[in-house]
Amino acid sequence: MVEWTDFERATIKDIFAKMDYEVVGPATLSRCLVVYPWTQRYFGNFGNLYNAAAIAGNPSVAKHGKTILHGLDRAVQNMDNIKETYADLSVLHSEKLHVDPDNFRLLSDCLTIVVAAKMGKAFTGDVQAAFQKFLSVVVSSLGRQYH
Amino acid sequence: MTSLSAKDKAAVRGFWDKVSGKAEDIGSNALSRMLAVYPQTKTYFAHWKDTSPNSPSAKKHGITVMSGVADAVSKIDDLKGGLLNLSELHAFTLRVDPANFKILSHCILVVMAIMFPNDFTPEVHVAMDKFLAALALALAEKYR
Numbered sequence: 001m002v003e004w005t006d007f008e009r010a011t012i013k014d015i016f017a018k019m020d021y022e023v024v025g026p027a028t029l030s031r032c033l034v035v036y037p038w039t040q041r042y043f044g045n046f047g048n049l050y051n052a053a054a055i056a057g058n059p060s061v062a063k064h065g066k067t068i069l070h071g072l073d074r075a076v077q078n079m080d081n082i083k084e085t086y087a088d089l090s091v092l093h094s095e096k097l098h099v100d101p102d103n104f105r106l107l108s109d110c111l112t113i114v115v116a117a118k119m120g121k122a123f124t125g126d127v128q129a130a131f132q133k134f135l136s137v138v139v140s141s142l143g144r145q146y147h
Numbered sequence: 148m149t150s151l152s153a154k155d156k157a158a159v160r161g162f163w164d165k166v167s168g169k170a171e172d173i174g175s176n177a178l179s180r181m182l183a184v185y186p187q188t189k190t191y192f193a194h195w196k197d198t199s200p201n202s203p204s205a206k207k208h209g210i211t212v213m214s215g216v217a218d219a220v221s222k223i224d225d226l227k228g229g230l231l232n233l234s235e236l237h238a239f240t241l242r243v244d245p246a247n248f249k250i251l252s253h254c255i256l257v258v259m260a261i262m263f264p265n266d267f268t269p270e271v272h273v274a275m276d277k278f279l280a281a282l283a284l285a286l287a288e289k290y291r
Contacts, residue, residue, distance in 0.1 A: 125183030
């Protein structure tokens with residue numbers, strides 16, 4: 001089981017309570033598709049992903065970005081049980097979506113950067129440590145059912 | 148991974164022009180952040196009196212590292228050749244595990260996003276990520 005300090009719990013709840021999903025979701029996914037272009041392999045039916053501007057303006061990317069970000073809500077609400085909470089999602093990503101689990105790490109790095117840009121100075125080293133710890137638990141849980 | 152295209156180099160130079168005035172702040176912040184977020188990196192600084200993220204040693208060292216990055220920007224057309232001495236230093240004296248270059252690069256990118264949220268676009272981000280990766284590769288050149 002993951003041990004969370006009071007500071008870590010409060011930090012994660014706070015970040016997600018103030019999260020602007022409509023902006024952060026699309027920004028994170030589009031950044032990931034630009035910075036790590038091989039991730040586009042999973043979105044063949046999303047239409048125009050030819051350049052950064054196209055990706056940023058793509059409605060399918062925006063919609064899916066929000067979906068992914070809201071997917072983190074269950075982990076935020078079940079921080080003591082993330083592994084079990086994401087068991088089904090892990091199977092889905094492995095068996096149906098066939099997503100290389102390294103992509104979870106790439107996306108979480110992009111999310112960290114987008115959140116950092118939004119929070120500015122408030123995103124201190126300690127806050128970043130808590131946020132990255134949370135995301136690494138999520139990433140690990142999502143990769144757990146792969147075989 | 149891939150080498151830097153003309154577009155990448157232009158993006159790096161352009162962004163660096165905007166941020167170089169704050170290089171010391173970026174460096175201090177990135178190194179302090181690294182010690183906080185990745186505590187295992189403190190093992191390289193056991194000789195400091197104080198390895199806490201906000202220690203004077205950490206801030207000073209961040210400045211040192213960032214001036215290396217600044218130098219690398221000016222040598223962007225030949226990182227391997229230009230950084231030969233630094234590579235020997237890291238290979239034979241410091242012997243920093245190259246995995247840590249990725250860690251510090253990530254922290255530098257986070258600080259750039261915090262300090263320059265509007266300029267650190269996805270296109271600048273990918274160019275800087277590639278540049279820092281190429282820099283790391285040049286630093287590891289002499290390792291084995």
